[in-house]
Amino acid sequence: MKRVLKIGSAFIGVIVGAGFASGQEVLQYFTSFGLMGTLGALVATVLFAYAGMTLVWLGSSMKTGSHKDVIYKVSGRYLGVIIDYILIFTLFGVGVVMIAGAGSNLNQQFGLPVLLGTSLMTLLILLTGMLKVDRVVGIISGITPFLILFVAIISVYSFLNIDGSFAALDSTAKEQPTTLPNWFISGINYVSFNTAVGASMAIVMGAAESNRKTAALGGLVGGIGLGILIVVSHLAIFSKIDSVGGMDMPMLMIVNNLSPVLGTIMSIILFAMIFSTAISMFYSFVARFTALGTPKFKKFFVGTMIVAFAASFVGFTELVSYFYPLIGYLGIVLIAVLVYAPIRMKRI
Numbered sequence: 291m292k293r294v295l296k297i298g299s300a301f302i303g304v305i306v307g308a309g310f311a312s313g314q315e316v317l318q319y320f321t322s323f324g325l326m327g328t329l330g331a332l333v334a335t336v337l338f339a340y341a342g343m344t345l346v347w348l349g350s351s352m353k354t355g356s357h358k359d360v361i362y363k364v365s366g367r368y369l370g371v372i373i374d375y376i377l378i379f380t381l382f383g384v385g386v387v388m389i390a391g392a393g394s395n396l397n398q399q400f401g402l403p404v405l406l407g408t409s410l411m412t413l414l415i416l417l418t419g420m421l422k423v424d425r426v427v428g429i430i431s432g433i434t435p436f437l438i439l440f441v442a443i444i445s446v447y448s449f450l451n452i453d454g455s456f457a458a459l460d461s462t463a464k465e466q467p468t469t470l471p472n473w474f475i476s477g478i479n480y481v482s483f484n485t486a487v488g489a490s491m492a493i494v495m496g497a498a499e500s501n502r503k504t505a506a507l508g509g510l511v512g513g514i515g516l517g518i519l520i521v522v523s524h525l526a527i528f529s530k531i532d533s534v535g536g537m538d539m540p541m542l543m544i545v546n547n548l549s550p551v552l553g554t555i556m557s558i559i560l561f562a563m564i565f566s567t568a569i570s571m572f573y574s575f576v577a578r579f580t581a582l583g584t585p586k587f588k589k590f591f592v593g594t595m596i597v598a599f600a601a602s603f604v605g606f607t608e609l610v611s612y613f614y615p616l617i618g619y620l621g622i623v624l625i626a627v628l629v630y631a632p633i634r635m636k637r638i
Contacts, residue, residue: 293499297508299435300495301342302515303566305488306437312391312560313527313534313541315614319480320524321531322468324460330477331524335517337481337625342513343506344628345489349496350505358578360493364631373627376620378578380486382598383613385571388564389415389602394538395564399546399557404603411561411568412599418569419576419591437563440556441519441541445526448544452529463531469615478625479618484516485628486621487567490574572598 320327348360361377362370392411393404453459470476492509499505527540533547534540542560546553576594580587 293501293504294508294511297346297495297499297505298342298511298515299432299438301346301488301492301509301512302438302519303563304491304495304570305484305516306519306563306567312395312539312564313523313544314538315480316520316523317466317527317535317540318468318611318614319470319476320473320520321463321527322466322470323473323476324463325456325528326473327463327476327524327528328521330473330480331517331521333474333477334481334520335514337478338484338516339510339513341481341485341625341628342488342492342509342511342516344509344631345485345492346496346499346509346512347502347506348631349493350499350502351496352493353497361627365627369623369627373624376617376624377486377490378575380483380617380621381490381571381575381578382594383617384487385415385568385575386598386601386604387613388568388571389598390604391564392561392568393602395542395557395560398537398539399542399553407561408599408602411565412595414565415569415572416592416595419573419595420588437559437566438515438519440559442522444541444545444548444552444556445519445522447548448526449522449529453532459528459531462535463528466531466535467611469611478622479615480520482621482625483614483618486617486624487571489624490578491570494574494577 320331323330348364352360352363358374361373364370365373389408389411393407396402396407396410397404468476470479496505496509499508523541526544527534530540530544530547534543537543539560542553542556545556572591572594576587576591580590
């Protein structure tokens, strides 16, 4: 059970920074559709449970240090190329968004220059990227329980102290900008995006677990946990939409309105959430091209971080608005492959 929870926590940790740490993602994907966004969050929960279970199981079954071997074996030669490039694009792009998010986080909470936040995050990723994969997984899974607890408590408290009537909040929520067409497509797009985000690291984590059943259960627990956090985060933002609409970091604003001291704690936790996803993205990205732990890996990692740091200055909200849905639509191909994966593996 301990190994199951470790894998589940690490899986949540990989996705949590990109998926809903700031609240901006949940706001655009779910809360912008009002109360109906809750149904989209429930659709996402079911899909997350299946995707998490399958990805970690595949990693455990094939014992590989990169997503490449798994994707090509499950998808075939030609479709494998498409998915491989989607994942490569996703890993680097989301890593860039996380660096930008770190700058926005410290700027909104402490008034610090965006450059300082992005520089600090880049440095932390660089230092952690020099560690072995089991240490990286340990760091991610160690951070996650604190993140889950804090977000859950704040979300439940916010919903229990709702601002105004459901009808009024529903109307205001629907005024929030989004590039998604409806709650159902949004739920699917959200999971396919986050699956593309977490696929590579989930496979790497699975490869480190010899027992396939334990690996699958860990992924399942992680997927369900993610879904629950998305639902409560959505309800929290919905209940406070009048005061947090239009903010880069809605969850951070909710906590600040509750208590400036808690806001400071939340900002630090949010920074840790962003870090857990960012290190996963860049670690998996570099592992796709070079062998883990080699001098070539370290040189490639440094070069990658320099380019990512420069690219992060596009801006956090802008990147979330357009880059996330794009990856979501591309990632639907990966979801389809995961549905077919157990049948394919059985035949192999």
